[in-house]
Amino acid sequence: MLYIIVTLVCGLVFPRLEQEYLADYSHGMSVASAQATLSAIASGMMALTGIVFALAFVMVQFSAIAYSPRLVAWFGRDPVLFHALGLFTATFFYAIATLAWIDRGGSGKVPLFSVLLVTVLLILSMMVFAKLVQRLNNIQITNVLHFVGQQGREVIRTMFPRLDTVGDAAPESWQTASESAQQRPVAQTLRYSGEPQTVARFQIDTLVRHAQEMDAVIVMECAVGDTLVDDTLLLRVHGSREPQAETLLRQAIQVARERTFEQDPKYPLRLLVDIAIKALSPAINDPTTAVQALDQIEDLLRRLGRRALDAGCVTDDQGVVRLIFPTPTWEDYLALAFDEIRQYGVSSVQVMRRLRSALVGLADSVTEIDRKAVVERYLQHLNLVIGHSLLDAEDQLMALQEDRQGLGLSRGRAEK
Incomplete structure (x- = not known):
């Protein structure tokens, strides 16, 4: 609406100022050519707007169904989408406004600066269109996972102090x-x-x-x-x-109306787990995507493992506790990150191997004894789940190996 209002005001004011003070400057093309060109730009912009946004919304809807419906809001709120719609509409309206001043009063003149402004708007529209196509490319699964992981890393960095910085003054x-x-x-x-x-x-x-x-x-x-x-x-x-x-x-x-990334490190994990378990559903059957999601999940958990998670007590300037709010424990994060993937991915050797590698790496990464014990308990639970799965003996041995790629490079085998 802001683009439209500014364009309508400029379309009413600028051509009149141009005719009043810059009447001596005119474009060299004929009146018929100018009218044909501006008409083509105006009609072409409307067609381009319809086609681009129809394809954009179809791609967003398809990707949201394939990944997680909670990602629709992120795609739909992309500012490039709104700027593209505004600039396309502005180019259309100003081309129409300039048409009204071609051969105004039978003068036979084509206003130079108005035509140049339409040309500039057209060039900017094409640049924004290229940017929009690039943003639609971000819907690829690798980019989506990286975006969600980046949001999680940012909220962890801002909310939780590092354990090595709090020392004995742990909250x-x-x-x-x-x-x-x-x-x-x-x-x-x-x-x-x-x-x-x-x-x-x-x-x-x-x-x-x-x-x-x-x-x-x-x-x-x-x-x-x-x-x-x-x-x-x-x-x-x-x-x-x-x-x-x-x-x-x-x-x-x-x-x-929906969860946000602010102050909620669980939400990025929730989205990553949603993508992983949807990829493991029989309708999609894409364990490699689940493995890629585990890459981001492991990174977030390693960062959380080095942070003071008891951030729910806030003091005033005198050090008196004034605010207390619930925060998840280390075990809450592990349950959110791994339980559903383990349950839905138990039949996938690839997922079990990557899950084992994530847990082993996490056990080596955390320094607190209590947290390490929880991770080791999860490893034992994973062994138990594999042992009771429908996999045959050979597949169970394969599933008990560590592999950061899922299936590609074995690094070790757990004792059954």
Whole structure:
């Protein structure tokens, strides 16, 4: 709409200014040629717009069905898509506006600058079209997996400090802090009212400031990624001097119709797992895609394994805990990342080998003993699943090998 409004204003104003002050400048082509050229540009832009966007939406829909329906929003919100639509429409409208000033009043003149502006818009449209084609190429599975993985790496980097930087000052777990806060009286509760929505993010600084003003601790009863239904408990305020306005507290909890990557490291893992298990379905039967998804999943888990995951306690400037919100444990991340892939991929030797390689690499990567023990337990569970699978003895031996490529380069074999 902004492109259309600007184009209509320019189409009404600029040709009049050109006729008033730049009437001596005209294009050398004939009136008939100019009219034919501008008509061809205008009609061609509308045809191009229809064809390009029909193909774009078909490709987006097909790719979303093949990968995950939750990726539709990412494809549909691509700014290049909107700029292309706006620029194509602007070129059409300005070509029509320039046509109205060809041979205006029987002058026999073709306005030079208006025609040049239409030409510039046409060139820009072709450049944006090339950019749009390049973006559609990003729908390829490798690019989609890399994009989702990159979003996960970014949220991990911003949310969780490295273990080697926190040292002895590791944050208190949110469960322990919540138990301590519950010893103080509950001064205020806040419940959700409305249609089902998903918690997109918390405005942490705002909530901490409100808690500091009340000399209280705010304990969130919902987590980022939770779906809120009517009358869901959002938070409790413990030990407040004076209750804060519910509207202010409610505004600090941002909700949306779907999950977002902000403050939610589980969401990238969820999307990667969705792509992997859909690829393992009998209708698609593409274990190589599942292996590629495991590449990104392993990378995210290795990064999480080196981070302080108890990020659910936030203090004020004086070091007093003011905000507590639930965060996943290390075992929660492993369950999300591996359980469904193991269940749906048990009949695929390729997936089992890549899954084993991911777990072995993860066990070598993490430094905390408790986390390493959880990974080793997952390895033992994987052995058990393979041993009880429908694979024959030879295939079970193959599945017990490590292979980062799935099937391609064996690196070791587990003891049954």
